[in-house]
Amino acid sequence: MQRYVLTSYEQSRGGTREVYDEFLRLSGAAEPPIWMTSLGHNPTLIRAYWEKTRGCLLEGELPHVLKEMVVFVVSRVNGAEYCSACHAHSALQLDPTLTYHDLVSILDPKSTVPLPASHRMALQFADKMARDANAVGDEEFEKLLKAGFTESEIKELLGVIDLAMMFNCYTSGMRLPLDPQYKALLES
Incomplete structure (x- = not known):
């Protein structure tokens, strides 16, 4: 059983597209990764995962x-x-x-x-x-x-x-x- 549906960049709308755009800008990647597109169906959830990722991994004092x-x-x-x-x-x-x-x-x-x-x-x-x-x-x-x-x-x-x-x-x-x-x- 496949447990997820992927939402591509082209299919994304609203809050999901905003998260994808911010990720692409900060990472320099050509497309959002699978973990992100698997959350793309829910703008609230993808925003929550992204905010935690950005705050813990991409910002802060540790290298x-x-x-x-x-x-x-x-x-x-x-x-x-x-x-x-x-x-x-x-x-x-x-x-x-x-x-x-x-x-x-x-x-x-x-x-x-x-x-x-x-x-x-x-x-x-x-x-x-x-x-x-x-x-x-x-x-x-x-x-x-x-x-x-x-x-x-x-x-x-x-x-x-x-x-x-x-x-x-x-x-x-x-x-x-x-x-x-x-x-x-x-x-x-």
């Missing part, structure tokens, strides 16, 4: 590439193929020195991926939050503070983790197919 890696890590934990591929693609676009294998192995203690220690700590925190947020104690937050993250940045990190969890649930529940550029990444 964009770190946020993309956080979403990738959380999505891998949750087995969310669409989000894993999408955010691996974005991270690799932002940092062409990385490879897909680097992202997959980034939390391995033997990883040689050049990454600031604070970023590795943020990714480990994201991994723990995705596995069981209730098991994350004060000491994990204190480690982030000692690594140089401000309270505001920690809240932003939590927002990115929450964004990933939301999209993991949505894209996996809808069984969305991969956009061609994400599929190509996994096949390389």
Whole structure:
């Protein structure tokens, strides 16, 4: 059973078209991604998803590439193929020195991926939050503070983790197919 209907740019109207236009302007993409077009039938819902995405992922204090890696890590934990591929693609676009294998192995203690220690700590925190947020104690937050993250940045990190969890649930529940550029990444 197909669980979604895609609303192309040409079919979009009103609030949906506004979201598509803003996404295209900010991302430089040629067309909206499948996750977005799967929400295109409902202007209120697509606006809500887009606002959260823009606020958590595209704005803020944390480096964009770190946020993309956080979403990738959380999505891998949750087995969310669409989000894993999408955010691996974005991270690799932002940092062409990385490879897909680097992202997959980034939390391995033997990883040689050049990454600031604070970023590795943020990714480990994201991994723990995705596995069981209730098991994350004060000491994990204190480690982030000692690594140089401000309270505001920690809240932003939590927002990115929450964004990933939301999209993991949505894209996996809808069984969305991969956009061609994400599929190509996994096949390389």
